[in-house]
Each structure stands twice: as structure tokens, then as C-alpha cells.
Amino acid sequence: MVNDDAWNTVWDPNFKNTLIDLEDIRKTAAAAIADPEKFNGREVELIGDRVGVKESLDLIAAVAGKKITMQRYGENEVTRLRRENPRLGGQWIKRELSKLESDYETRPLDDFRLGFKSFKDFLEQNEDLVVVTYRDIK
Numbered sequence: 001m002v003n004d005d006a007w008n009t010v011w012d013p014n015f016k017n018t019l020i021d022l023e024d025i026r027k028t029a030a031a032a033i034a035d036p037e038k039f040n041g042r043e044v045e046l047i048g049d050r051v052g053v054k055e056s057l058d059l060i061a062a063v064a065g066k067k068i069t070m071q072r073y074g075e076n077e078v079t080r081l082r083r084e085n086p087r088l089g090g091q092w093i094k095r096e097l098s099k100l101e102s103d104y105e106t107r108p109l110d111d112f113r114l115g116f117k118s119f120k121d122f123l124e125q126n127e128d129l130v131v132v133t134y135r136d137i138k
Helices: 022-034 053-064 075-084 086-100 119-125 127-133
Strands: 006-009 016-019 049-052 069-072
Touching (some): 053 119, 053 127, 075 086, 119 127
């Protein structure tokens, strides 16, 4: 998508993707090392933000200063393409798994209160990288 203005996906515009900044992963690992009792026996789900696909594209477009559109594949295309394209196959798996998790939208994002970064904050802090990444979009 870096050279095209359309992002092709199997997700609908409101599908909430889970995102995490590498710095937040580091912060979690350091906290677990510093206080192993607090983390002992706990499942730690590293989710910094849940952002709808369309909202994500809008945020990226705003920071990049570009117009980015979303193209959703139809189900027949998804069935064919997910076997050929690992990225689309992964999106399809994530979409289907999210249907099985009743608390997918309600789980706490940061139950250890480590202060995970929002996607918007990440984009703003990495504006130069975003601009360079999407510079070829017209």
C-alpha cells in the first residue's frame, strides 16, 4: 500500500485492530523483571490500543498529509485471496477469531497500569517515519 492510495483488507471499516508499541513491550518486560510476583501466574495480553481500521487509516492519512482509502474485499475474493496472500490470510484469521472471543472489545488494555501509548500518540511521535513511509502516495 505504500505506493497506492488504497489499503486492501478483509476487515470491515469498524473492525478494531489491536496495536502495541515496541516501547510498551519493553516497559512490560522490565516491569515483570522488576516485580516478578506481580506477574507470576498471570497472562499478560499486550494491547496498547484498539482502533477501528477506518479510523487507523484516517489517523495515518492525517499525519502523512495524504488521502488514503480503504478497499474491502468481498467474501468470494477473501476465500480465494487468503490462500495466496499471507497478510490477507492473517487478517481473515484474526477476524474469525475475534468472533469467538465474547470479551474481545471489553478486555482491559493495560491492567498493570504501565501507561501504554495510543496509536495516535505513536503516529504523532513518529511523524517523520510516517511521512517518509507514505511519501509516494499521490
